[in-house]
Amino acid sequence: MKITVRHPSHPDAVRGFDTEALREHFLVPTLFEADDILLTYSHVDRFVVGGAMPVAGPLTLEAPKEIGSPTFLKRRELGVVNVGGPGRVIVDGAVFTLDHRDALYVAMGSEDVRFESLDRKEPAKFYLNSTPAHARFETMKISLGMARQVHLGDPSQSNERIIYQMIHPDVCQTAQLVLGMTVLKPNNMWNTMPCHTHDRRCEVYFYFDLAEPARAFHFMGEPSQTRHIVMANEQAVISPPWSIHSGVGTRNYTFIWSMGGDNQDFTDMDMVPMEALR
Numbered sequence: 001m002k003i004t005v006r007h008p009s010h011p012d013a014v015r016g017f018d019t020e021a022l023r024e025h026f027l028v029p030t031l032f033e034a035d036d037i038l039l040t041y042s043h044v045d046r047f048v049v050g051g052a053m054p055v056a057g058p059l060t061l062e063a064p065k066e067i068g069s070p071t072f073l074k075r076r077e078l079g080v081v082n083v084g085g086p087g088r089v090i091v092d093g094a095v096f097t098l099d100h101r102d103a104l105y106v107a108m109g110s111e112d113v114r115f116e117s118l119d120r121k122e123p124a125k126f127y128l129n130s131t132p133a134h135a136r137f138e139t140m141k142i143s144l145g146m147a148r149q150v151h152l153g154d155p156s157q158s159n160e161r162i163i164y165q166m167i168h169p170d171v172c173q174t175a176q177l178v179l180g181m182t183v184l185k186p187n188n189m190w191n192t193m194p195c196h197t198h199d200r201r202c203e204v205y206f207y208f209d210l211a212e213p214a215r216a217f218h219f220m221g222e223p224s225q226t227r228h229i230v231m232a233n234e235q236a237v238i239s240p241p242w243s244i245h246s247g248v249g250t251r252n253y254t255f256i257w258s259m260g261g262d263n264q265d266f267t268d269m270d271m272v273p274m275e276a277l278r
């Protein structure tokens with residue numbers, strides 16, 4: 001298991017960042033490496049984002065020093081989404097089979113968490129999100145069919161999409177983690193425009209199903225100081241609470257968004273009028 005630490009950036013400092021500095025602070029370029037678990041620990045809301053890709057055998061979620069507890073989930077909760085081939089997550093002996101795009105919420109206090117692929121030729125890729133937790137809720141598998149759906153956008157604005165709210169208070173109780181998947185309809189490329197901020201929560205976007213050599217241009221920054229990060233398939237980007245988060249692909253894609261912070265209210269957004277963007 002490898003873990004890297006990211007520190008928060010003040011918006012005044014980010015005004016002076018060049019492309020490399022922006023990428024260094026906000027882009028999570030590699031989430032999946034065969035037979036390893038790669039984690040990034042962001043001090044923004046102590047959000048941990050990463051990936052587990054078991055190929056030759058199972059992988060166990062360990063607790064590196066950064067987590068500060070004897071087990072990873074002693075004081076945390078975990079959201080898992082499988083973006084690869086079929087796999088299993090075994091939580092304290094209970095087996096959850098996750099097909100492509102299935103999610104699992106793993107409760108605080110779970111001690112032994114293992115990841116495995118069903119077929120090493122088509123390995124599972126478990127996208128991981130973890131936030132601190134103060135209470136234990138129930139571990140639960142959530143398929144896209146169980147998610148709360150929000151239909152948004154319009155082909156005339158190239159942003160017709162379905163937001164699947166998977167780890168959401170109406171579907172699955174958590175201490176703070178909220179997570180879902182936004183699936184763009186074919187030939188639609190824009191997400192989250194008009195855009196928003198929510199100073200009460202940070203957010204992480206993970207772009208996938210973005211066939212090479214396509215790229216997503218992810219927009220971030222204060223509304224009056226926007227910047228972009230060019231993202232490839234299966235990369236994530238950390239959006240601090242003061243930042244917009246929106247993107248456009250050079251072709252169709254899907255993304256997973258996840259949030260942690262002061263509330264779990266998906267609708268609590270400060271919408272940015274298009275004419276205010278700079």
Ligand SMILES: O=C(O)C(=O)C[C@H](O)C(=O)CO
Nearest residue numbers: 161163182191192193203257
């Ligand atoms: O397509 C969208 O719009 C989104 O998916 C928005 C995110 O879910 C979000 O930013 C929630 O705060």
Ligand SMILES: [Zn+2]
Nearest residue numbers: 196198203245
């Ligand atoms: Zn948001």
